[in-house]
Amino acid sequence: MTTSANGAFERTPLIAGNWKMNMDHVQAITLLQKLAWTLDDAKHDYARVEVAVFPPFTDLRGVQTLVAGDDLAIAYGGQDLSQFDSGAYTGDISGAFLAKLGCRYVLVGHSERRTVHGETDETLNAKVKAAYKHGLVPILCVGEGLEVRQAGTHVEHTLAQLRADVEGLTADQAAQLVVAYEPVWAIGTGEVAGPGDAQEMCAALRAELAALFGEESARATRLLYGGSVKAANAAAILAEQDVDGVLVGGASLDVAEFASIVRFESHAGA
Numbered sequence: 001m002t003t004s005a006n007g008a009f010e011r012t013p014l015i016a017g018n019w020k021m022n023m024d025h026v027q028a029i030t031l032l033q034k035l036a037w038t039l040d041d042a043k044h045d046y047a048r049v050e051v052a053v054f055p056p057f058t059d060l061r062g063v064q065t066l067v068a069g070d071d072l073a074i075a076y077g078g079q080d081l082s083q084f085d086s087g088a089y090t091g092d093i094s095g096a097f098l099a100k101l102g103c104r105y106v107l108v109g110h111s112e113r114r115t116v117h118g119e120t121d122e123t124l125n126a127k128v129k130a131a132y133k134h135g136l137v138p139i140l141c142v143g144e145g146l147e148v149r150q151a152g153t154h155v156e157h158t159l160a161q162l163r164a165d166v167e168g169l170t171a172d173q174a175a176q177l178v179v180a181y182e183p184v185w186a187i188g189t190g191e192v193a194g195p196g197d198a199q200e201m202c203a204a205l206r207a208e209l210a211a212l213f214g215e216e217s218a219r220a221t222r223l224l225y226g227g228s229v230k231a232a233n234a235a236a237i238l239a240e241q242d243v244d245g246v247l248v249g250g251a252s253l254d255v256a257e258f259a260s261i262v263r264f265e266s267h268a269g270a
């Protein structure tokens, strides 16, 4: 058992499950119900460790209904949002719609959005601002690809993304922000960055946030690690001082595995 994960829990740990393009609206309900039952059985304290899921857009109405109907403490959010409020943007989803569905969070700039959809830092900065405008907390994803990691410039690369994507925020907004460090080479590959790698980047991100927004703001910002997180490696990563949570892809689709990650304190140090 660790007593010191995330310092003295100065920041509430956030365990987030990004379902990506998996689970239709029927499957989503089953998955979420099982997750809630499993965490209830384990008497999970949501105030101590926050849990959020990021289902596809088509699932969100069903998720909202289940969460409200069963009074679940699991938060949820969209996997993306438009930088615009409304209008002729076929296929896009406004932050206003997500807020109306009870979303607390929204992912912004996941590497799959950056690469598959060519989203630029300029667009992502606009999306981060759109999230705040609609009362959503953005989970801004940053991180380097394999070539950058091999060249040894991963810290500069990731900090440059951060600077561009948070430009123009207030210190209060930056304090609310969640930043997820997701090295692209570790996503869905089984290749996990070591706890030391996660800590190195999260410390650098926090220092950069302190330089931009002040120490007090940066102390509040939650920093997550994402990339091949499993129950077996989560506790060691979460024990790092500047790592305040994890953003889980594949393993979030397996209830037992994800619940075990949420319960990382019960097997920390094991």
Ligand SMILES: O=C(CO)COP(=O)(O)O
Pocket: 018, 110, 182, 186, 187, 188, 189, 190, 226, 227, 228, 229, 247, 248, 249, 250, 251
């Ligand atoms: O991209 C991720 C979460 O957003 C990580 O995905 P995996 O956990 O499947 O590597």
